[in-house]
Amino acid sequence: xxxxxxxxxxxxxxxSSEGNTFDVSGAALRQSNTFNxxxxxxxxxxxxxxxxxxxxxxxxxxxxxxxxxxxxxYSGPKHQDDLSKWDLNFFNEMDQKMFIDxxxxxxxxxxxxxxxxxxxxxxxxxxxxxxxxxxxVITLPTAEELEAKQKVEEKKAAAAKKVAExxxxxxxxxxxxxxxxxxxxxxxxxxxxxxxxLSFSNE
Amino acid sequence: MSSxxxxxxDQFLLFLRQSNTTFxxxxLLSLPPEIINRSLQQFNCVDLIDFALCSKRCxxxxxxxxxxxxxxxxSIIESNSSIILKSQNGILGFVDFESSIPDxxxxxxYINSKEVFVCKTDLFYYCRDLKWIPIKLMYRFLSEIFAAPxxxxxxxxxxxxxxxxxxEIRGEQxxxxxxxxxxxxxxxxxxxxMNDVKANGSFVLNVRHNGVFYPPELPSFFDVDYLxxxxxxxxxxxxxFLSLYCRRMRISFCHLKNRDFEQFVTQWYFSxxxxxxxxxxxFKVTPGLMNFKHFQLHRWDPYRRxxxxxxxxxxxxxxxxxxxxxxxxxxxxTILIFSGSFHFIVWKDRFPPYGGSILNLV
Numbered sequence: 001x002x003x004x005x006x007x008x009x010x011x012x013x014x015x016s017s018e019g020n021t022f023d024v025s026g027a028a029l030r031q032s033n034t035f036n037x038x039x040x041x042x043x044x045x046x047x048x049x050x051x052x053x054x055x056x057x058x059x060x061x062x063x064x065x066x067x068x069x070x071x072x073x074y075s076g077p078k079h080q081d082d083l084s085k086w087d088l089n090f091f092n093e094m095d096q097k098m099f100i101d102x103x104x105x106x107x108x109x110x111x112x113x114x115x116x117x118x119x120x121x122x123x124x125x126x127x128x129x130x131x132x133x134x135x136x137v138i139t140l141p142t143a144e145e146l147e148a149k150q151k152v153e154e155k156k157a158a159a160a161k162k163v164a165e166x167x168x169x170x171x172x173x174x175x176x177x178x179x180x181x182x183x184x185x186x187x188x189x190x191x192x193x194x195x196x197x198l199s200f201s202n203e
Numbered sequence: 204m205s206s207x208x209x210x211x212x213d214q215f216l217l218f219l220r221q222s223n224t225t226f227x228x229x230x231l232l233s234l235p236p237e238i239i240n241r242s243l244q245q246f247n248c249v250d251l252i253d254f255a256l257c258s259k260r261c262x263x264x265x266x267x268x269x270x271x272x273x274x275x276x277x278s279i280i281e282s283n284s285s286i287i288l289k290s291q292n293g294i295l296g297f298v299d300f301e302s303s304i305p306d307x308x309x310x311x312x313y314i315n316s317k318e319v320f321v322c323k324t325d326l327f328y329y330c331r332d333l334k335w336i337p338i339k340l341m342y343r344f345l346s347e348i349f350a351a352p353x354x355x356x357x358x359x360x361x362x363x364x365x366x367x368x369x370x371e372i373r374g375e376q377x378x379x380x381x382x383x384x385x386x387x388x389x390x391x392x393x394x395x396x397m398n399d400v401k402a403n404g405s406f407v408l409n410v411r412h413n414g415v416f417y418p419p420e421l422p423s424f425f426d427v428d429y430l431x432x433x434x435x436x437x438x439x440x441x442x443x444f445l446s447l448y449c450r451r452m453r454i455s456f457c458h459l460k461n462r463d464f465e466q467f468v469t470q471w472y473f474s475x476x477x478x479x480x481x482x483x484x485x486f487k488v489t490p491g492l493m494n495f496k497h498f499q500l501h502r503w504d505p506y507r508r509x510x511x512x513x514x515x516x517x518x519x520x521x522x523x524x525x526x527x528x529x530x531x532x533x534x535x536x537t538i539l540i541f542s543g544s545f546h547f548i549v550w551k552d553r554f555p556p557y558g559g560s561i562l563n564l565v
């Protein structure tokens with residue numbers, strides 16, 4: 001099924017993290033610089049594993065690639081206002097989790113156009129906002145949260161210290177317990193040897 | 204008609220959905236660094252300042268990204284002092300301290316543990332404090348986040364209104380310091396500039412002073428890259444002149460004597476100074492006949508060096524009447540003496556490109 005991409009009609013099999021495979025056209029796949037660097041010249045035997053990403057994410061990413069195959073050549077980042085209705089729909093259909101997955105996949109696959117649109121969309125979330133609003137958007141912990149986190153960490157550290165101390169105590173005890181029989185053994189062996197030596201010398 | 208209405212409704216719904224999503228929390232800092240950088244590159248500088256104030260990590264992110272800020276310019280002028288953030292091609296943003304704030308919400312910010320009140324609109328970041336002008340606080344913070352050199356352009360009308368500024372910049376280092384203005388500069392301020400402020404790149408003083416002025420023994424500008432003092436260097440002594448270690452110098456209104464110039468050339472001839480490129484001194488009083496006969500002087504040879512030299516980016520000097528001296532390392536220098544000026548050119552490039560208006564000196 002897979003072969004070196006010589007024409008746009010060639011289909012490639014993509015394998016997702018679930019182990020499922022699906023078809024992607026060569027033209028769409030060639031928008032990924034990562035793919036170009038890895039498989040374009042040598043081809044691929046069997047499905048191409050992109051197992052860090054789930055099927056839904058990969059399908060979404062390649063849906064974008066398939067759509068943009070027929071568009072004119074990409075010329076730098078576009079402003080969000082210049083996006084077509086299809087592009088806007090594409091982004092608006094995604095929930096946040098999917099959007100983040102698509103960004104990560106697009107970044108890994110190095111799909112220039114999709115990545116730049118995603119970045120533009122992220123920038124739009126923060127552009128023009130003041131510091132407090134930015135903190136809210138990027139979900140930075142507040143001072144109170146940081147204080148609470150620090151307290152929890154201190155408690156954890158104290159608990160860990162206690163556990164370590166206890167472990168050290170028990171280790172000391174076991175050491176002394178283990179040492180006793182060894183000393184006894186040495187002593188008894190020494191006694192036996194002395195007795196044997198004495199009996200031998202008497203003979 | 205109905206399809207058009209549907210389309211409009213669709214667009215409106217899209218806009219609503221989009222505006223809702225923009226206010227949702229978004230874990231930006233958990234994304235790959237390339238994505239964070241690329242997203243932040245689409246911010247303007249004013250937004251980057253606010254982003255850097257979010258947290259230490261945000262500040263570090265801005266420091267590491269390609270923000271395009273190549274220089275920070277402190278423009279100190281009457282009632283309108285500001286900081287201008289510049290790229291190679293133009294202006295990226297302003298931090299304003301004194302002009303009236305347009306309608307907008309003023310918020311409190313803590314910059315390096317000090318509270319200031321800010322408001323931003325487009326490329327302007329209005330920064331205020333009730334008691335003082337927080338210019339030092341801001342340029343230090345901007346220098347931290349953008350890691351760009353600071354240039355000071357000081358153009359006052361009344362120097363008495365700028366005592367606060369001299370108190371702020373005492374002991375500071377800048378890339379360049381350019382002082383100009385219509386009124387004479389008071390000697391205490393000139394002393395402060397020569398003693399307490401350090402310029403690394405260029406020091407330009409294009410303002411007259413109030414007559415009596417005693418310069419420090421070794422002014423802080425002695426080793427700047429470019430030194431320009433037009434209409435103001437009456438105080439220049441021989442010792443200061445000989446101690447200058449600049450790449451290019453343009454000085455005027457000097458009382459230097461013929462022996463000072465002879466000594467200057469001799470000092471260069473017997474030194475290993477590879478920094479000096481051009482010296483231009485305009486006299487207030489004619490220094491007297493200079494004697495360079497103790498050097499082996501050569502007339503201009505078109506095969507040895509060019510005829511024209513750009514003394515400034517727009518002015519060209521005809522060096523065909525000058526005498527050349529050749530140092531032991533092979534460096535060629537030209538001495539040009541006119542009735543009102545002395546020029547000393549060290550030919551790093553013996554046939555440099557030139558362009559501009561030719562100076563007609565006699």
